[in-house]
Amino acid sequence: MMTAILGFGGFVLGALDSEHPQRSDVQEMVKAATRAATITRQLLAFSRRQVLLPSVLELNSVVSDLTRMLGTFLGADIQLSMRLDPKAGRVHADRGQLEQVIVNLAINARDAMPTGGRLALETSDVMLDSSYATRHPGVTIAPGRYAMLVLTDTGKGMDEATRLSAFEPFYTTKPVGQGTGLGLSTVYGIMKQSEGFVWLYSEPGLGTCVKLYLPSVTDPLNEVPPPETSPRRGHETVLIVEDEGTVRALAGRALQESGYTILEAPNGRAALELVRNQATPIDLVVCDVIMPEMNGREFGRLLALENPRIPVIYMSGYPGNQVIERGLMPPEAPFVEKPFTAASLGHMVRTLLDRRSPFKGDETAPLTTGLPDSNVMGLPPF
Ligand SMILES: Nc1ncnc2c1ncn2[C@@H]1O[C@H](COP(=O)(O)OP(=O)(O)OP(=O)(O)O)[C@@H](O)[C@H]1O
Ligand SMILES: [Mg+2]
Incomplete structure (x- = not known):
């Protein structure tokens, strides 16, 4: 949806x-x-x-890249300030997750300052020794160097009961429809997954301070460069098999705008019929994995019997590994997670078509390398 x-x-x-x-x-x-x-x-x-793509990142650059976005949703009444210590250094994390942590915390700060206030973001590097660890029982803290990010707001703060429950999933003090209570539990989960930790300091009326610690690393930066913005065009025929009419139309429209001819089918049976009876050959199929009557895997198998040369991209709202575990699509098949963008689908389609026949595309550029988008996975190596 x-x-x-x-x-x-x-x-x-x-x-x-x-x-x-x-x-x-x-x-x-x-x-x-x-x-x-x-x-x-x-x-x-x-x-x-x-699905995670952790890489070595400069903490400061992740924070400063978010400035514009944060400024927009904090609004004019909240003053945003940043103090980024160049020594804060590098961390090993998934950029998307780290952004999610910061955004969730900034949203909380905004909600705590309905009539305006200040939000400060500061980074630094700290050395935590074993005595620090013993002073914080119940949390595993490996001694060593950490990159620290601190968010401080001048909002309404939390009373003790709220502070103690704040990290629990679905705990919220917000009216129904305004908070799901998942913001801080997500922050906690991500920090834990990244071998870091998070502290919360808050008093009613005095604002809130959240401290995030991530282990420092000295490895060279190795982030995969962001994908090119618009995918290369093509003129091939693509069949979209999807029971949800709106998603089918959207995928079709996105690819049509990149020059492709689009055929649509609401289920596997209709799709196979099209493959059999279509005058112009179908070059590629984009297929939902969870459909009534026939799931993606079954469809893929029958399609291969008709024509083993047509590549299939599977799509689902569930993460790829889950879909594979449930046997809904073949392992290692190209996969795009919903919600996808027009660009991510376009990149994936172009990449597969180029790989099948490098000289059929609009341009004669070489094969693209690297993953086209962070929510695209499953492309076996070229
Ligand atoms: N910066 C803050 N200032 C004051 N209270 C806060 C702050 N951050 C969190 N809280 C309190 O902790 C509760 C839980 O926060 P959490 O982010 O987990 O959920 P939420 O903000 O209510 O909902 P969601 O983040 O899912 O939209 C909030 O409802 C609020 O009471
Ligand atoms: Mg929240």
């Missing part, structure tokens, strides 16, 4: 000029959908099923 709302919302936004009276309505819609998509991701992160 989120894929459809975000995708079509994006199309409408792109079509409306900045003065259009309905533009802000659509913008609000897209914002709400983004929030809903985030919540889904939080649930997945909390249950530790998310």
